[in-house]
Amino acid sequence: MQSEISKALLFAYFDGTTTPLQTQRIHQWRQSPENREWFFACLEEWENQRLQYLADSPTAFQHFRQRIEQPGSVVETPLIPLAASGGRSIRRIWFVAASLALLCLLALWQRDTWLYRTYSTQYGELKTVGLPDGSRVTLNANSSLRLSRWTFGQRSREVSLTGEAEFSVRHLPTHQRFIVRTPDDVEVVVLGTEFVVSARPQGSRIVLNSGKVAFRSLKASSPKPVVMKPGDVATVEPGGQVHLRSNQAVERFTSWKEHRFLFDRTPLSQVLTTLADHFGENVQLGDSNLKNRQLTGTFRAESAPVLLDLVTTLTHTQIVETDSGKVLIPLSSLNP
Numbered sequence: 001m002q003s004e005i006s007k008a009l010l011f012a013y014f015d016g017t018t019t020p021l022q023t024q025r026i027h028q029w030r031q032s033p034e035n036r037e038w039f040f041a042c043l044e045e046w047e048n049q050r051l052q053y054l055a056d057s058p059t060a061f062q063h064f065r066q067r068i069e070q071p072g073s074v075v076e077t078p079l080i081p082l083a084a085s086g087g088r089s090i091r092r093i094w095f096v097a098a099s100l101a102l103l104c105l106l107a108l109w110q111r112d113t114w115l116y117r118t119y120s121t122q123y124g125e126l127k128t129v130g131l132p133d134g135s136r137v138t139l140n141a142n143s144s145l146r147l148s149r150w151t152f153g154q155r156s157r158e159v160s161l162t163g164e165a166e167f168s169v170r171h172l173p174t175h176q177r178f179i180v181r182t183p184d185d186v187e188v189v190v191l192g193t194e195f196v197v198s199a200r201p202q203g204s205r206i207v208l209n210s211g212k213v214a215f216r217s218l219k220a221s222s223p224k225p226v227v228m229k230p231g232d233v234a235t236v237e238p239g240g241q242v243h244l245r246s247n248q249a250v251e252r253f254t255s256w257k258e259h260r261f262l263f264d265r266t267p268l269s270q271v272l273t274t275l276a277d278h279f280g281e282n283v284q285l286g287d288s289n290l291k292n293r294q295l296t297g298t299f300r301a302e303s304a305p306v307l308l309d310l311v312t313t314l315t316h317t318q319i320v321e322t323d324s325g326k327v328l329i330p331l332s333s334l335n336p
Contacts, residue, residue: 005029007042014046117152120144121163123280124303126257133157133170135178140164140198140256141278163277164198166254169211185218186236189225196253200277204236207253217242259302263295271295271311272328279304283319286327290317 005026012018013026030039119129121139128138129145133153137145143163152158158179169178171192180188182199186206193211198204206215206228214225219240226242228234233248252262256278263271268290272283281304285291293315301307312318316331 005035010039010042011046014043115149116146117149118144118146124278126259131159133172133176133178135170136168138166138257140166142280161197161199164196164200164256166194166196166257168194184236184238185240186215187218188213188215190214196250198253201238202273203238205253206234206236207248207250208232209250209254255298258300260298260300261307262298265294265296267291268293268295268311268315268317268328275304275307275311279307281308281326283308283326283328284324286320286322286329289330290315290328 009018009022010026013023018026030036119127119137119139121127121141121143123142125141126139128136130136131147131152135157137159139145140163143161143165145165146160147158148156153176156179157176158181160181160183162183167178167180167190169190169192175191178190178192180190180197182188182197182204184199184204186199186204188195188197188206190211190213193213194209195211195213196205196207196209198207204217206213208228208230210230212227212229214227215234215236216223216225217236217240220242221240223240226234226244228244229246231247231250232244233250233253234242234244236242252264255262261274261278269285272285275281275283295311295315297314299307299310301310308319312328317328318331319326320329
């Protein structure tokens with residue numbers, strides 16, 4: 001937390017007057033990303049109060065971005081010190097130069113931290129976040145959303161999604177598009193609407209609640225945009241094949257917001273995939289007779305054991321431990 005290290009102590013650190021113990025505490029404290037952001041804010045304030053060099057923060061930041069995105073493309077400009085007197089002023093100049101060098105190294109080392117903001121959820125966790133443009137996103141379990149830290153809402157409104165999320169996109173007076181990208185090269189483009197995007201290993205799915213969206217798979221042989229209307233559900237297979245269904249009950253695709261799982265003649269293999277996606281619980285089918293067994297119903301579960309107990313009770317199955325992990329087998333196989 002910021003309260004652990006005061007601004008006065010940081011300024012003393014920048015001046016080179018902290019004790020070895022204080023210096024060690026600061027080094028440990030700034031390992032946290034949120035503390036590091038405040039550290040550099042204090043560093044900039046300290047530098048602007050010292051007149052050993054002329055600070056040009058916007059230009060410096062642009063150089064950092066170029067250095068990160070195109071290593072070797074930026075020619076270093078040496079610092080031009082103003083009139084300095086005494087050895088202490090020279091030491092400060094060297095300390096500022098060393099601080100900027102450290103800043104460059106950190107920027108290169110943690111490129112994503114500098115350029116992108118990421119929202120994520122753990123297994124079994126749901127989270128709603130507000131974006132800088134006023135849009136709202138609800139993340140399903142085991143999901144992450146990444147967007148530009150500096151240019152989102154200015155140059156563009158692009159986000160990258162892994163997992164599943166419901167979007168409520170705000171329409172801007174500039175008619176700026178909102179774009180969602182998935183790991184399997186699916187691109188969803190909207191102006192202002194409500195929709196759900198799922199980007200799991202088994203493929204992507206777009207569910208349109210209201211408004212209008214267009215999407216395309218860049219893996220398809222002919223990646224032409226597909227325009228959706230409310231009630232449409234589109235699935236994109238890993239190879240880029242697109243399937244579009246109309247007049248669907250879209251509420252079943254947002255039941256996860258209430259920790260509800262809706263199955264409609266769903267194969268057990270797909271039920272177990274849902275279990276793994278939401279809770280990180282990996283269970284394999286241990287009997288070929290279960291391949292055609294299905295599950296229907298709506299179940300509320302906030303943890304893997306609860307959902308597993310419902311599944312095994314209703315399908316007359318049992319979880320057993322093997323050398324390769326947990327497997328699902330029929331109850332009858334336990335009593336030959």
